[in-house]
Amino acid sequence: MFATVRNAPLYSHGGGLSESRTLQSRHMPETDRDITIYRADWVLPVAAPVLPDGGVAVSGGRILSVGPAPRLVAEHPDAAFSDLGRAIIMPGFVNCHSHVEYTSFRGILDDAEFGDWIISLVDVKASLTPDEYLVSARLGAMEAISSGITTIADTSYGAATLEAGGAAGLRGRVYLEVFGVDDSRFDETMADVVRRLDQAQAAAPELFDVGLAPHAPYTVSSRLYQAVCDLARERGLKVMSHVAESQDELTYIRSGSGKFAHDYREKMGWERMLVQPYGVTPIKYLQQWRVFDRDFLAVHCVNLTRDDIRILRDTGVAVAHCPKSNAKLGCGVAPLADLLHEGVRVGLGTDSPASSNIMDMFDEMRTMLFLHRAVERDVSVLDAQKCVRIATLGGAEALGMEAEVGSLEPGKCADLIAVDVSRSHFAPIADPYSALVYGANQDDIRLTVVGGRELYRDRVHMGADADAIRSTAVAVREKLQDRVRTGAVEIGGADSGWWQTPAHREETV
Numbered sequence: 001m002f003a004t005v006r007n008a009p010l011y012s013h014g015g016g017l018s019e020s021r022t023l024q025s026r027h028m029p030e031t032d033r034d035i036t037i038y039r040a041d042w043v044l045p046v047a048a049p050v051l052p053d054g055g056v057a058v059s060g061g062r063i064l065s066v067g068p069a070p071r072l073v074a075e076h077p078d079a080a081f082s083d084l085g086r087a088i089i090m091p092g093f094v095n096c097h098s099h100v101e102y103t104s105f106r107g108i109l110d111d112a113e114f115g116d117w118i119i120s121l122v123d124v125k126a127s128l129t130p131d132e133y134l135v136s137a138r139l140g141a142m143e144a145i146s147s148g149i150t151t152i153a154d155t156s157y158g159a160a161t162l163e164a165g166g167a168a169g170l171r172g173r174v175y176l177e178v179f180g181v182d183d184s185r186f187d188e189t190m191a192d193v194v195r196r197l198d199q200a201q202a203a204a205p206e207l208f209d210v211g212l213a214p215h216a217p218y219t220v221s222s223r224l225y226q227a228v229c230d231l232a233r234e235r236g237l238k239v240m241s242h243v244a245e246s247q248d249e250l251t252y253i254r255s256g257s258g259k260f261a262h263d264y265r266e267k268m269g270w271e272r273m274l275v276q277p278y279g280v281t282p283i284k285y286l287q288q289w290r291v292f293d294r295d296f297l298a299v300h301c302v303n304l305t306r307d308d309i310r311i312l313r314d315t316g317v318a319v320a321h322c323p324k325s326n327a328k329l330g331c332g333v334a335p336l337a338d339l340l341h342e343g344v345r346v347g348l349g350t351d352s353p354a355s356s357n358i359m360d361m362f363d364e365m366r367t368m369l370f371l372h373r374a375v376e377r378d379v380s381v382l383d384a385q386k387c388v389r390i391a392t393l394g395g396a397e398a399l400g401m402e403a404e405v406g407s408l409e410p411g412k413c414a415d416l417i418a419v420d421v422s423r424s425h426f427a428p429i430a431d432p433y434s435a436l437v438y439g440a441n442q443d444d445i446r447l448t449v450v451g452g453r454e455l456y457r458d459r460v461h462m463g464a465d466a467d468a469i470r471s472t473a474v475a476v477r478e479k480l481q482d483r484v485r486t487g488a489v490e491i492g493g494a495d496s497g498w499w500q501t502p503a504h505r506e507e508t509v
């Protein structure tokens with residue numbers, strides 16, 4: 001059922017860089033002293049061919065020029081020079097879907113199938129305090145940086161990501177999560193959304209913006225879903241939602257039955273609300289509410305019909321592909337080749353450590369490539385270069401951030417990483433794309449720069465106490481396990497829906 005994308009364009013911007021010329025930004029710094037030149041054996045601009053012995057000149061948080069290193073040095077003799085040696089400099093990864101505040105849940109529900117996993121997650125989520133969520137988010141933000149992610153599109157209920165991501169120096173967007181199927185509480189739910197949105201926008205650090213996330217078609221009523229999307233349009237905000245992820249979701253939307261109609265609604269205290277069978281796929285269900293447009297990011301999209309794909313194409317919706325999470329939870333494999341073939345913007349997401357354990361975009365690229373080749377029984381369906389593009393510029397396009405990030409081009413933000421390829425598992429290197437996708441992992445990151453600021457170099461987090469963040473997060477997990485042991489949290493038990501907790505009741509009554 002999948003098409004190949006053999007002839008899809010790889011370079012969407014500009015005319016490409018050659019060794020004979022250097023592209024320069026229009027923004028010129030006062031003197032060479034404001035410039036840093038990063039050099040490595042290879043530079044992968046993504047939007048242009050690979051440069052051997054390449055360099056990237058950075059100034060004022062932006063990329064000034066990309067070209068052969070000797071030429072950049074000759075042009076800026078007084079610039080600071082950082083030679084990363086046998087390394088690959090490339091744009092930082094754009095992680096199109098994460099929940100960094102769930103980092104403390106890593107490995108907690110490794111063998112649950114999707115429906116049980118999400119039901120158990122309700123209990124786990126209810127058991128952390130806001131401070132503990134912040135600790136968890138800090139660990140996630142730190143892991144993102146040390147694994148070469150420079151932009152995250154994170155989904156969060158309490159916006160802990162804004163504080164953690166901002167403090168860590170990441171760039172990104174936080175989509176505020178909205179739940180609710182009880183339309184008798186519509187007004188108070190919307191008032192709460194507006195209040196949280198105002199708060200989050202006021203608190204957003206410089207490199208973050210805020211969007212809205214109606215969680216999924218099975219956790220948000222159609223009326224609330226439309227109202228949240230209308231609010232986003234009014235305020236010019238982006239929208240994200242988990243869509244067409246599992247068979248349970250399909251059964252719920254089509255037939256009004258299954259695990260989400262029964263167990264999940266009971267867990268959330270929604271069992272008295274009417275469930276309507278809509279008889280259509282989740283994509284068609286959402287399309288009728290006119291919530292789809294270019295600002296909508298549909299996360300997962302595992303279960304799509306050909307009609308669904310055409311709807312995504314025609315409405316301009318972008319997709320966040322999370323191959324490891326979908327595979328681990330037994331959901332399936334999204335029809336990536338068809339989506340790309342139809343010109344749908346697709347980015348790559350790690351999802352949360354509660355589902356995919358690590359936020360390693362190399363692992364995610366490799367899994368994506370292997371899964372699709374295995375399913376298709378066709379090696380031409382995806383190659384290493386396309387994987388790198390999806391994990392960088394493709395993600396930026398899916399988020400509407402391609403003018404700023406996703407490739408190394410003059411004028412764009414200086415968000416770049418260096419991958420150390422000096423170790424034996426990389427020798428020899430014929431093609432740097434191959435080295436990145438087939439050989440690298442997050443431990444090979446040597447340098448992470450966001451907006452010209454070095455956040456991580458040679459295993460050291462600049463300006464952050466990594467050991468303290470790690471040990472505090474481990475302590476949160478131990479406290480959670482204690483609560484489970486003493487019966488304060490009953491994983492999988494009934495009536496512990498998270499907004500039925502005392503803290504939530506105080507807030508909403």
Ligand SMILES: [Zn+2]
Nearest residue numbers: 099155242351
């Ligand atoms: Zn998610």
